[in-house]
Amino acid sequence: MKAISVQNLTKQFGEFTAVDHITFDVSQGEIFGFLGANGAGKTTAMRMLCGLSMPTSGKAIVVGYDLYKHAEEIKKSIGYMSQKFSLYEDLTIKENIRFYGGIYGLSNFEIKEKTERLASLLRIEDKLNTLVRSLPLGWRQKLSFSVAMIHDPKIVFLDEPTGGVDPITRREFWTMIFEAASRGTTVFVTTHYMDEAEYCNRVSIMVDGKIAALGAPEELKVKFSAKDMGEVFLQLARGAKRGDD
Amino acid sequence: MKAVLVKDIQKTFKVEKSTVTALREISFEVEQGELFGLIGPDGAGKTTLFRILTTLMLADKGTAYVDGLDVVADYKAIRKRVGYMPGRFSLYQDLTVEENLQFFATLFNTSIEENYDLVKDIYVQIEKFKTRKAGALSGGMKQKLALSCALIHKPSVLFLDEPTTGVDAVSRKEFWELLHNLQQQKITILVSTPYMDEADLCDRVALIQDGRILDIETPKGITKKFEDTLWSVRATNMYQLLIDLRNQPEVKSCFPFGQAHHVTFINNNQLVDDIKGRLVLLGHTSIKFEKIEAGIEDCFMDLMSEAKR
Numbered sequence: 159m160k161a162i163s164v165q166n167l168t169k170q171f172g173e174f175t176a177v178d179h180i181t182f183d184v185s186q187g188e189i190f191g192f193l194g195a196n197g198a199g200k201t202t203a204m205r206m207l208c209g210l211s212m213p214t215s216g217k218a219i220v221v222g223y224d225l226y227k228h229a230e231e232i233k234k235s236i237g238y239m240s241q242k243f244s245l246y247e248d249l250t251i252k253e254n255i256r257f258y259g260g261i262y263g264l265s266n267f268e269i270k271e272k273t274e275r276l277a278s279l280l281r282i283e284d285k286l287n288t289l290v291r292s293l294p295l296g297w298r299q300k301l302s303f304s305v306a307m308i309h310d311p312k313i314v315f316l317d318e319p320t321g322g323v324d325p326i327t328r329r330e331f332w333t334m335i336f337e338a339a340s341r342g343t344t345v346f347v348t349t350h351y352m353d354e355a356e357y358c359n360r361v362s363i364m365v366d367g368k369i370a371a372l373g374a375p376e377e378l379k380v381k382f383s384a385k386d387m388g389e390v391f392l393q394l395a396r397g398a399k400r401g402d403d
Numbered sequence: 404m405k406a407v408l409v410k411d412i413q414k415t416f417k418v419e420k421s422t423v424t425a426l427r428e429i430s431f432e433v434e435q436g437e438l439f440g441l442i443g444p445d446g447a448g449k450t451t452l453f454r455i456l457t458t459l460m461l462a463d464k465g466t467a468y469v470d471g472l473d474v475v476a477d478y479k480a481i482r483k484r485v486g487y488m489p490g491r492f493s494l495y496q497d498l499t500v501e502e503n504l505q506f507f508a509t510l511f512n513t514s515i516e517e518n519y520d521l522v523k524d525i526y527v528q529i530e531k532f533k534t535r536k537a538g539a540l541s542g543g544m545k546q547k548l549a550l551s552c553a554l555i556h557k558p559s560v561l562f563l564d565e566p567t568t569g570v571d572a573v574s575r576k577e578f579w580e581l582l583h584n585l586q587q588q589k590i591t592i593l594v595s596t597p598y599m600d601e602a603d604l605c606d607r608v609a610l611i612q613d614g615r616i617l618d619i620e621t622p623k624g625i626t627k628k629f630e631d632t633l634w635s636v637r638a639t640n641m642y643q644l645l646i647d648l649r650n651q652p653e654v655k656s657c658f659p660f661g662q663a664h665h666v667t668f669i670n671n672n673q674l675v676d677d678i679k680g681r682l683v684l685l686g687h688t689s690i691k692f693e694k695i696e697a698g699i700e701d702c703f704m705d706l707m708s709e710a711k712r
Contacts, residue, residue: 195571196542241569292418295445321569322597324444324612325704329658336642350571351598353661357641375662386661388572395573 159222161186161313161344162207167216169202176202178367179216184360186312189335189345191355194364195395200348201317203364207346208315209233221312234262237306237314241321244302247291251282254290255305262309276304296327303334313344320351332357352388363391366400404471406560406591407433407456412465414451425451427614428465433593433607438586440605441595442699448614449595450490453562456593457487470559483511486558486590488549490565496538500529500548503537504555511556522551524584543574550581554590561585563594567601579604599700610703617706622699629697629705631655631667634675638687647685651678658704663693665701 162184169177177199184190194200205211207220209229218225221235245254252273259269277283280300290298299319306314316335320328332354339345339359347358355361355375362372371378371394375387384390414426426448433439441449454460456469458478467474469481494503504526508515519526529547532540537548546566553561563582567575579601582592594605602608603622610617610625618625638644645664648657655667675692682690697705 195573196569289419292421292423318569322445322565324447324707325599325700326658326707327444332659333645336645340642350569350575352572356661357659391572392576395571398573 159186160184160219161188161221162190162346163217163219164207165217167203167206167218168214169199169206169211170214175367177206177213180364180367180369182362182369182372184313184344184346186344187339187342188360189339189347189358191358191361192346192348192364193355193361193391194348195398197400198364198395198398199367200364204315204317204346204348208236208238234309235311235313237309237311238317239302239306239314239319240317241299241319242317245290245298245305248289250287250289251277251293251301252286254301255308258305258308264309272308276301276308280304296323296330299323299327299331300334303331307338307343311343313346314338316345316347318348318350320349320354328354352386352391355387355391361387363394365394365398370394370397404435405432405468406435406437406470407431407439407593408468409452409456410466412452412455412462412467414448414455414460414462424614426455426462429611429614429616430465431609431616431619433591436586436589436591438582438592438594438604438606440602440608441593441611442597442599442602442608442703443595443611444597446613447611449611450564452611453487453489453564453593453595457485457562458482483556484559486553486556486561488553488561488563488566490568492545492549494537494545494549494552497536499534499536500540501533503548504551507552508555513556515555518555518557521557521585521588522554525554525581526551543570546570546574546578554585558590560591560593563592565595565597567596567598575601599698599703602699608699610699610706612703612707612710615710617703617710625699625702626697629702630671631697631705632671632673633695633697633701634666634668635660635663635691635693635695636666637663637689637691638682639689640687643685644682644687644690647682647687648678651681653678656704656708660700665695 160183165181166179167177168179192200206213209232220232223231255273256269259272277286320331335345360374362369378390382390382393410430411428412426413428416423416425443449455462456467458474458481470484472481474481504515525547529544567578607621609619645659648654648664648666653668653673655669657664657666679690
């Protein structure tokens with residue numbers, strides 16, 4: 159079964175077609191990079207796949223559920239993390255874990271167990287009662303990722319998870335992504351760092367609401383005679399007609 | 404006269420019951436007309452430093468001068484001559500594009516016409532939206548308007564706080580082209596960014612992390628200082644390669660770097676044939692080792708780990 163299967167997915171806001179007949183599949187356990195210039199339609203597409211926004215037309219199956227009929231089931235089965243917001247800053251680390259565990263229906267016992275495992279994994283045993291606000295950004299992002307995975311989702315959506323993060327933490331973060339994928343979790347990720355596009359099994363690049371290119375980084379580099387994904391991206395995004403947002 | 408002179412500036416903040424040190428006695432100078440980059444992740448202290456230099460915040464300790472003027476004693480004079488584009492969009496959302504620009508021109512006792520030359524290249528790109536409210540602009544347009552507003556009084560020193568954060572690769576490139584054009588107009592520019600690859604576009608950079616300046620140099624000067632022999636290593640299964648390389652006792656550091664892993668060895672003259680052989684035994688295929696020059700990001704990570712030790 160595919161983790162995501164999308165056919166001609168379209169979203170219109172009045173006259174404006176934010177997402178224009180996109181078609182793609184994502185396999186279970188794949189790291190799928192979802193790239194595009196600002197305003198290409200990435201966020202709108204991602205919101206639909208997470209069950210937060212209804213498409214205007216087209217088909218989408220996410221972790222086996224039809225987007226039109228079972229949006230609530232989709233929400234329960236996926237993990238989501240964004241750069242802008244993921245954790246409550248005025249709650250402690252422990253309270254955040256408890257809160258998200260509760261939302262996803264984990265039992266008290268499971269939450270306790272997860273808290274301990276997470277704390278030792280991230281080496282924050284002595285910080286559990288610290289407010290998230292006072293954590294350095296790098297720690298916060300790694301914690302956000304772990305919290306997004308608290309219910310062992312089949313797929314996790316990461317929206318610019320490494321923006322502004324220091325270069326060592328950025329790589330530690332990607333190591334966490336590699337680990338999750340090697341355990342079979344599907345990772346759907348957006349980024350503005352072109353070196354990170356190279357880490358994906360496959361990458362799609364959106365331009366003006368459409369998917370302009372889709373394939374493994376190696377294939378795309380050959381196809382566009384580019385030395386790296388940065389060049390592939392520049393070639394495609396330069397052709398964009400639409401401004402951002 | 405230096406455009407900016409910073410000496411032993413320290414700043415701490417109280418958070419809950421603990422104290423956070425945002426800047427730890429940092430010192431540096433920026434020459435007239437220089438394009439100077441402050442490169443570092445979020446939380447490094449870049450914004451705090453800009454706020455002190457633009458007289459919006461007082462340091463706990465140390466002295467700083469902008470255009471030869473003291474940031475404490477001469478704050479009024481400084482405010483007249485610097486341009487500041489904060490990281491967060493801070494124009495009036497309910498004024499139109501033109502009204503915003505007019506407003507900032509008026510504040511500084513000038514007019515759009517008087518300094519139009521300076522903003523022309525940038526403003527023409529948003530002029531067709533001049534009757535649109537700033538709040539309804541797209542991200543890239545907002546950024547261009549903010550830059551126009553920071554320039555309209557012809558500042559001698561321009562402070563740009565993370566102008567390219569969250570901006571896609573194409574728009575980032577365009578923005579840096581704008582900056583290079585501005586530099587021709589003899590404006591000193593201080594720009595902060597978390598993107599390491601933008602360091603190469605500056606005349607000189609300060610690498611900043613955790614309130615400390617790790618190094619100040621030309622981009623070339625920084626990469627020249629990288630002492631270890633750096634290897635780029637590839638194989639078919641890159642994740643397994645990362646794990647296996649890190650398990651080799653000879654390996655000092657190993658980080659994923661886009662298409663390859665960057666590896667240094669404890670012994671700088673390490674022969675890689677042994678290691679290659681072991682990787683083959685571990686089942687790796689298409690293994691490639693290649694000696695490469697270090698980039699700014701390699702240096703930043705190296706300096707970061709050094710600072711921790």
